[in-house]
Amino acid sequence: MSAVAGAWRFVRRRLFRSPLRDVLEYVLLLVVVFVLVSISSQRLGYYWQWYRVPRYLFTLQQGRPVAGELIQGLLYTFRIAAVSLVLSLVFAFCTALLRLSQSLMGTALARVYLEVIRNTPLVVQIYLLYFVIGPILGLGRFASAVVALSLFEGSYMSEILRAGIVSLHRGQWEAAHSLGLSTLDTYRDVILPQAVRRILPPLTGEVVSLVKNTSLVSLVALNDLSMQARVVSADTFLTFEIWFTTALIYLAILVPMSLLVRWIEHRVAIPS
């Protein structure tokens, strides 16, 4: 109960600081956007047909809502994002520990991985995994896309994680060691709980960009939200409507997610 009330207070504080002014600003913005869009569509001679969009979100069949192409695409995007998130956290974690390890091989391996992944475009990586490495390892379409995304995001997340770990005062390590805690226990009980708290904001940024980057898997013909949007807009010529809707769907997913993480951050803050 109190958690819900707390969450609501948090959202209210963030969103409605000074109601009247915010509302006025918002209305003004809408007017400007509306004017700009109508001018440009007039110039293009675009004929808006918003009424044709809803069926690509939901249709009613025998009184029950059935997901249209865009929502189906969104669900597929969720699947890719969820699997990639777990996998990229695993990559990030292992790479960060390797880079911080004493092992020469370990640090070298981690550095090569980081340099290669971060200095090549994601699109190229997706193609390479799908066309070259995927067939060799017997990876399917979905698996190779997920692995490519996870390798990419994992490299950025690992650097964030490493920075979080390194930023802790070395006294924390020394205190843990002087108590006889093993390295594993020290990471689990002392270092990671503090490091993760510190890196939540930049990590959220990476999760957001992971969800956005799932749109690139449409390159290997996976039916994610972007792929479906491409198909639907090609079929219907509702280019503006479909792409605006698609953008709104991404926005509608990612904004609440960022807010959620900020709320978690606020919940796990260390009392002082």
Next chain:
Amino acid sequence: MSEAGAQDYIITIDRVTKSYPGGIEAVRDFTARVRRREVVVIMGPSGSGKSTLLRCLNGLERPDSGAIVVDGVPLDEDRAHRNEIRQEVGMVFQQFNLFPHMTVLDNINLAQMRVRRKTREEATERSLALLRTVGIVEKASAYPAQLSGGQQQRVAIARALAMAPKVMLFDEPTSALDPEMINEVLDVMRDLARGGMTMVVVTHEMGFAREVADRVIFMDGGQIVETGTPAEIFEHPKQERTRRFLSQIL
């Protein structure tokens, strides 16, 4: 002292040298022994190698050469030896180094549960007893940042004691404290010494040394300049270097 067998010495430090990258020798060819139940205070100007020496004693620093034996266990490359020694040697730091994301109670419970494999109930029982000894049992569920410096240092002492160590090392335990909080920490340390704990203390607290120490070691340049009872060192220092240092801190 000559009739004391090797068993009576809980710590032997034999010709230990430790230098840092850049070639600065923090500890040079240092030899000393500590008896059971003895309280040794190490003094000396900053940069004299006191802290480095102390940190070598529980493996936080690895000496370049020389041997350290704690309670019959050699502190060497063998990780099992190092872990064994760390479990028997408690350390209190200048900056407290409490775990800020844990309550006071969890700070003290952690090693008991992870290293000694106690249940939470067993650990809590001992932790609360220790918090009573250091006089802050009412702060058990507080977080470190909610405590004063003196309180934090007392928690840090309780945390080290939770492992039932045979030796306690103190690295300038009162140097980061406001003056009015120094005594509450020194009182806890006095009680500990009276209780028969073997202690090696790096400190500039002359009053504490005079009252509690069995022996004072005065260090400079990584070596022992002079060693003796507090009375010998403070009243009749033999070395000019010791005299100069004492005149500065008095």
